[in-house]
Amino acid sequence: MRELKITPIRNGTVIDHIGNGLALEVLRIIGVRELDKDSTVSVALHVRSQKLGWKDIVKVENMELSPRKVNAIALIAPTATISIIRDYKVREKRAVDLPDRIVGVLRCPNPNCISNQNEPVESEFEVARRRPVVLRCGYCDRQVDEFLSHLA
Amino acid sequence: MTLKGRDLISIRDLSREEIEEVLRAAKRMIPYAEGRKSSRALEDRLLTLAFFEPSTRTRLSFETAVQRLGGRCVTIADPSASSMRKGESLHDTVRMLSSYGDGIVLRHPNEGAARLAALASDKPVINAGDGAGQHPTQTLLDLATMQEAFGTLSGLKVVFLGDLKFGRTVHSLAHALSMFGAELVLSSPPTLGLPNEVREQLDEAGAKVTEADQVHSAVRDADVLYVTRIQKERFADEAEYAKVAGSYRIDNTILAGAKPRLIVMHPLPRTGEIAPEVDGTSHAAYFRQAFLGVPVRMALLSLILTGRAG
Ligand SMILES: Nc1ncnc2c1ncn2[C@@H]1O[C@H](COP(=O)(O)OP(=O)(O)OP(=O)(O)O)[C@@H](O)[C@H]1O
Ligand SMILES: [Mg+2]
Ligand SMILES: [Zn+2]
Numbered sequence A: 001m002r003e004l005k006i007t008p009i010r011n012g013t014v015i016d017h018i019g020n021g022l023a024l025e026v027l028r029i030i031g032v033r034e035l036d037k038d039s040t041v042s043v044a045l046h047v048r049s050q051k052l053g054w055k056d057i058v059k060v061e062n063m064e065l066s067p068r069k070v071n072a073i074a075l076i077a078p079t080a081t082i083s084i085i086r087d088y089k090v091r092e093k094r095a096v097d098l099p100d101r102i103v104g105v106l107r108c109p110n111p112n113c114i115s116n117q118n119e120p121v122e123s124e125f126e127v128a129r130r131r132p133v134v135l136r137c138g139y140c141d142r143q144v145d146e147f148l149s150h151l152a
Numbered sequence B: 001m002t003l004k005g006r007d008l009i010s011i012r013d014l015s016r017e018e019i020e021e022v023l024r025a026a027k028r029m030i031p032y033a034e035g036r037k038s039s040r041a042l043e044d045r046l047l048t049l050a051f052f053e054p055s056t057r058t059r060l061s062f063e064t065a066v067q068r069l070g071g072r073c074v075t076i077a078d079p080s081a082s083s084m085r086k087g088e089s090l091h092d093t094v095r096m097l098s099s100y101g102d103g104i105v106l107r108h109p110n111e112g113a114a115r116l117a118a119l120a121s122d123k124p125v126i127n128a129g130d131g132a133g134q135h136p137t138q139t140l141l142d143l144a145t146m147q148e149a150f151g152t153l154s155g156l157k158v159v160f161l162g163d164l165k166f167g168r169t170v171h172s173l174a175h176a177l178s179m180f181g182a183e184l185v186l187s188s189p190p191t192l193g194l195p196n197e198v199r200e201q202l203d204e205a206g207a208k209v210t211e212a213d214q215v216h217s218a219v220r221d222a223d224v225l226y227v228t229r230i231q232k233e234r235f236a237d238e239a240e241y242a243k244v245a246g247s248y249r250i251d252n253t254i255l256a257g258a259k260p261r262l263i264v265m266h267p268l269p270r271t272g273e274i275a276p277e278v279d280g281t282s283h284a285a286y287f288r289q290a291f292l293g294v295p296v297r298m299a300l301l302s303l304i305l306t307g308r309a310g
Helices: A023-030 A067-076 B016-033 B056-068 B090-100 B113-120 B136-150 B168-179 B196-204 B215-220 B238-247 B276-280 B286-306
Strands: A012-019 A041-049 A053-061 A081-086 A089-095 A101-103 A124-130 A133-137 B046-051 B072-076 B103-108 B125-130 B157-161 B183-187 B208-211 B224-227 B263-265
Touching (some): A012 A023, A023 A041, A023 A053, A067 A101, B016 B168, B016 B286, B046 B056, B046 B090, B056 B072, B056 B103, B056 B125, B056 B286, B090 B113, B103 B113, B103 B286, B113 B125, B125 B136, B125 B286, B136 B168, B136 B224, B136 B263, B157 B168, B157 B215, B168 B183, B168 B196, B168 B208, B183 B215, B196 B208, B263 B286
Parallel strands (some): B046 B072, B046 B103, B103 B125, B157 B183, B157 B224, B183 B208, B224 B263
Antiparallel strands (some): A012 A053, A012 A081, A041 A053, A081 A089, A101 A124, A124 A133
């Protein structure tokens, strides 16, 4: 299916199959402000998708995502696929997947948790359940099943 | 299987076999805890007690345990005097303390503090309570009390009464008892029930859990009645508190319908939950329970610091 309504990019990353309406959150995770100022970021909202009905797509020039950002995307947009584009071609394509431990991506929702007290440590969560995803704080055991509002 | 050098952060860190090992060792420690025999098992060991929150009871029982075994300890009992006040992180404080002594016992107001301390320390860390989180040595002494009274934990019918929502002792104890195949009965004011999360974990572990709304009927065929404090600050107004607290008060009238061997437990300090008239009955196990905190901690310290059970 030809769906490129946006100019192709030479090098960069395409995050496709983002659940409908979540592209702006994905942009927030990517941290658009940190990008090379000559890079183009294109966002397609509400695109027809065979698999999902509707989806969003984000394409970023000259950037590859850190594992940490991939984990954050996996949490809020678990259906996303990530394609690495080099010289206009898809070099690598994979579904986002969640490792068993997620470090530094979320803040623990328990305000009294030691990980929220200016200690020199990063937050750490274990996957307690996968479908739907439930995480458990590695410090205080608090469970989290809503991730958007807890992104670090 | 050995506890030597291990951290004890949550009761979940111990397998059923390891819990049984601690309970066996604790039983052997009783004459030493009572001062009838003497031991030098911890003679060359130095323990650091870091109490960043007041807890006289737990702290004294650890100090007693160390000294009964001929060990020594240094204690931070007052957080305002410590470096924490100057803004030093718990991480750095623990890192430093771990280079001084052979192990750390930590009480701290933040949940997860003991987990963090264990990461920062290269010596064993024992959690003596982290905020509303875990307090595994309390669970072990609770188990020891039931084990001593009945010779077993499996098949016991244990009624939990009172605040099951915020009472951390209940959550850990319920988990541990479910490992031993005990039957759990929950009885609490409607707003202070066991959190869903805890209930789900118990169900997943295959625990036998039921609910009882009448204290009288729940007590009838129980082996253990575990009473917890109902805290005033959990209620919107004084009148509501008084009403609820009143309906969860255990006295000899309620116990008249119980099995003769029923034991009443309470993590202490009690406020009004158990009438003083119960103290003189054979049901009262709460002071024995408090005492057993000493041999249990002796056993644990000996296993963790020396690898030997006394
Ligand atoms: N040069 C390019 N510039 C921008 N986007 C590209 C480029 N090449 C491919 N893409 C996009 O990258 C994603 C993966 O490309 P691919 O050709 O594998 O898509 P596809 O055939 O639609 O597969 P699927 O939708 O099953 O992942 C798609 O969203 C596609 O639109
Ligand atoms: Mg496609
Ligand atoms: Zn936490």
